[in-house]
Amino acid sequence: xxxxxxxxxxxxxxxxxxxxxxxxLPRLQVAVTILALTAVLxxxxxxxxxxxxxxxxxxxVGGWPAPYGIVLVVDRLAALMLLVSSIVLLxxxxxxxxxxxxxxxDETPVSIYHPTYLILAAGVFNAFIAGDLFNLYVGFEILxxxxxxxxxxxxxxxxxxxxxxxxxxxxxxxxxxxxxxxMIYGALGTVNIAQISERLIEIPxxxxxxxxxxxxxxxxxxxxIFPLSFWLPDSYPTAPAPVTAVFAGLLxxxxxxxxxxxxxxxxxxxQLSTPLMIVAALTMIIGILGAVAQxxxxxxxxxxxxxxxxxxxxxxxxxxxxxxxxxxxxxVHHIVVQTTxxxxxxxxxxxxxxxxxxxxxxxxxxxxxxxxxxxxxxxNLGGIPPFSGFIGxxxxxxxxxxxxxxxxxxxxxxxAATSLLTLYxxxxxxxxxxxxxxxxxxxxxxxxxxxxxxxxxGTDTVQRTRATPLLMSGATTAMVGxxxxxxxxxxxxYAFADRxxxxxxxxxxxxxxxxxxxxPDGAP
Amino acid sequence: MSASLVLxxxxxxxxxxxxxxxxxxxxTRVLVGFMLVGNATNVLILIMAGxxxxxxxxxxxxxxxxxxxxxxxxxxxxxxxxTFGASAFLMALIYRSWKLANVxxxxxxxxxxxxxxxxGVQGEEPLVxxxxxxxxxxxxxxxxxxxxxRDTQTDxxxxxxxxxxxxxxxxxxxxxxxxxxx
Numbered sequence: 001x002x003x004x005x006x007x008x009x010x011x012x013x014x015x016x017x018x019x020x021x022x023x024x025l026p027r028l029q030v031a032v033t034i035l036a037l038t039a040v041l042x043x044x045x046x047x048x049x050x051x052x053x054x055x056x057x058x059x060x061v062g063g064w065p066a067p068y069g070i071v072l073v074v075d076r077l078a079a080l081m082l083l084v085s086s087i088v089l090l091x092x093x094x095x096x097x098x099x100x101x102x103x104x105x106d107e108t109p110v111s112i113y114h115p116t117y118l119i120l121a122a123g124v125f126n127a128f129i130a131g132d133l134f135n136l137y138v139g140f141e142i143l144x145x146x147x148x149x150x151x152x153x154x155x156x157x158x159x160x161x162x163x164x165x166x167x168x169x170x171x172x173x174x175x176x177x178x179x180x181x182x183m184i185y186g187a188l189g190t191v192n193i194a195q196i197s198e199r200l201i202e203i204p205x206x207x208x209x210x211x212x213x214x215x216x217x218x219x220x221x222x223x224x225i226f227p228l229s230f231w232l233p234d235s236y237p238t239a240p241a242p243v244t245a246v247f248a249g250l251l252x253x254x255x256x257x258x259x260x261x262x263x264x265x266x267x268x269x270x271q272l273s274t275p276l277m278i279v280a281a282l283t284m285i286i287g288i289l290g291a292v293a294q295x296x297x298x299x300x301x302x303x304x305x306x307x308x309x310x311x312x313x314x315x316x317x318x319x320x321x322x323x324x325x326x327x328x329x330x331x332v333h334h335i336v337v338q339t340t341x342x343x344x345x346x347x348x349x350x351x352x353x354x355x356x357x358x359x360x361x362x363x364x365x366x367x368x369x370x371x372x373x374x375x376x377x378x379x380n381l382g383g384i385p386p387f388s389g390f391i392g393x394x395x396x397x398x399x400x401x402x403x404x405x406x407x408x409x410x411x412x413x414x415x416a417a418t419s420l421l422t423l424y425x426x427x428x429x430x431x432x433x434x435x436x437x438x439x440x441x442x443x444x445x446x447x448x449x450x451x452x453x454x455x456x457x458g459t460d461t462v463q464r465t466r467a468t469p470l471l472m473s474g475a476t477t478a479m480v481g482x483x484x485x486x487x488x489x490x491x492x493x494y495a496f497a498d499r500x501x502x503x504x505x506x507x508x509x510x511x512x513x514x515x516x517x518x519x520p521d522g523a524p
Numbered sequence: 525m526s527a528s529l530v531l532x533x534x535x536x537x538x539x540x541x542x543x544x545x546x547x548x549x550x551x552t553r554v555l556v557g558f559m560l561v562g563n564a565t566n567v568l569i570l571i572m573a574g575x576x577x578x579x580x581x582x583x584x585x586x587x588x589x590x591x592x593x594x595x596x597x598x599x600x601x602x603x604x605x606x607t608f609g610a611s612a613f614l615m616a617l618i619y620r621s622w623k624l625a626n627v628x629x630x631x632x633x634x635x636x637x638x639x640x641x642x643x644g645v646q647g648e649e650p651l652v653x654x655x656x657x658x659x660x661x662x663x664x665x666x667x668x669x670x671x672x673x674r675d676t677q678t679d680x681x682x683x684x685x686x687x688x689x690x691x692x693x694x695x696x697x698x699x700x701x702x703x704x705x706x
Binding site: 134138141145148149152155156157160161163164165167168171172174175178179181182183185186191 | 546551554558561562565568569571572574595596599602603606609610613614617620621624625630
């Protein structure tokens with residue numbers, strides 16, 4: 001197990017190096033990339049089984065004992081995140097390979113796309129298993145720098161415009177995080193997460209509060225929590241479909257994961273629970289109101305992404321074991337479903353030649369299969385039973401109602417309204433793009449289409465429609481299959497999330513993992 | 525923990541001017557602001573290392589209290605490298621933006637403009653009211669000269685520019701062979 005944990009980061013990095021060297025051999029690049037991610041997928045399955053059986057595991061990199069060296073920590077939560085993210089990364093990769101084979105490499109130029117994609121994967125994995133704050137920062141930087149390249153791929157004017165906002169905002173959040181690390185080191189003399197949680201009680205509460213807020217703001221920008229979410233719907237929709245899918249599924253969830261760690265391990269007090277709940281409600285409501293006004297499917301999905309981050313923040317703010325359990329299940333559900341929806345919108349864009357619901361029509365007749373691939377995750381995101389979205393939301397609401405303060409009931413109302421509005425926005429996409437016949441599109445008048453805003457730059461022209469390669473629809477089908485598996489196997493998965501949530505309760509689980517023999521005397 | 529007042533003052537000044545510059549519209553200023561804020565953060569980590577001491581080379585005869593803390597320096601070095609890489613990327617982005625759109629300002633989201641236009645404000649105020657740099661899209665005489673030159677240049681120059689642009693679009697790919705320059 002000691003060798004397996006670092007491999008999760010090393011394999012993608014080595015794969016990226018090989019893929020970069022093999023820039024002129026596109027087939028070898030694709031093979032190396034798929035092989036690397038498959039290897040990580042296999043490793044994370046093994047890790048998940050081992051961790052579930054034996055409890056969390058910490059690896060001291062380079063053999064330096066815990067407070068001095070860097071630790072990589074895999075507990076149940078980290079192992080679950082590794083597994084889900086490697087599944088998502090692999091499926092999106094196969095989708096983009098299918099797209100590249102069909103179109104040439106206009107959207108995903110092989111020589112730079114594959115190495116960058118693997119580096120992004122390494123950054124995500126590193127962030128999940130980081131055992132100290134600075135390593136978490138490095139993981140964030142790796143994935144962010146890779147995401148800058150992927151977002152501005154091809155360097156078109158539209159992508160550069162969107163990229164500038166994204167990059168400057170991300171850089172500011174990274175610097176905030178770095179400043180927070182510096183101040184935490186100054187206050188506590190350590191950047192090791194387990195040790196921070198042990199020492200936190202020694203410093204005055206107001207200093208604790210400053211450090212806590214700085215970390216939350218830095219992670220909140222990454223997780224796109226209102227009011228720090230404005231950059232997301234502006235920048236994501238311009239990127240190529242597979243890039244948007246992986247960003248939507250994973251990048252914001254890394255931020256949520258970091259917030260989860262902050263709230264459970266480092267700052268387990270509930271001094272910021274109430275502000276977090278208010279922020280969660282605002283994120284849900286304002287995000288979904290943005291989605292309702294969009295005509296462009298990708299932009300609409302970006303707004304629902306922001307809004308559903310609110311559910312996770314709500315679960316984290318509850319600060320109870322069942323709240324954490326529900327949050328963990330919801331995060332897994334949301335990663336899978338949001339990625340699937342973006343992949344499906346990539347298919348819609350190919351088949352219909354546009355992603356604007358003002359332009360689309362007759363898709364159900366033209367391609368019933370894409371209809372199924374869009375319908376299932378759309379209903380899932382809207383929280384229709386029996387899908388995993390329903391299970392996740394019910395679990396969140398139950399764990400909220402258990403505390404039952406007026407604020408929490410207000411939040412439950414906001415959550416239910418958000419769920420309904422999500423359903424409204426997605427059902428409208430379904431009605432317009434799939435149920436409306438193709439010849440109705442011209443001069444179509446409907447109250448549903450009033451007051452909708454198009455994507456910046458406009459999508460008035462319908463581009464040529466193209467057939468859907470088998471690999472692309474295959475990858476999307478696989479993701480729909482995974483999302484259905486979350487429903488079918490909800491029992492075992494929820495039980496696992498429960499065990500993961502329990503080991504997060506209090507700080508002891510995490511600290512014991514890093515220091516199985518207790519904190520050594522005379523640690524700095 | 526004791527800290528040097530001079531360092532704290534330097535850090536504060538760098539943060540202040542960096543944040544001020546980052547709030548500008550000109551992307552070059554944003555870049556300079558980012559570099560200032562990044563280095564101010566590095567100074568912050570340095571301050572958090574505590575008072576100065578001996579270089580941390582292990583020697584049995586020296587008490588551990590006399591060393592300066594090596595860990596923040598390691599963190600700082602990593603942070604410097606990351607900030608360096610990020611500024612290099614930002615510079616490439618600014619260059620690309622300049623080549624594509626001939627503007628150095630952060631551009632508005634077209635949708636925001638459309639929303640604002642709906643209330644009849646469009647055209648009442650210039651897009652970049654206070655940008656007086658040589659990169660500013662409205663006040664720069666160089667830019668006007670460049671545009672005039674572009675409009676009046678010969679066919680040969682046109683062809684050369686076109687091929688140069690082609691190369692620019694291609695240089696992230698290595699599969700297709702480059703078109704030879706005329």
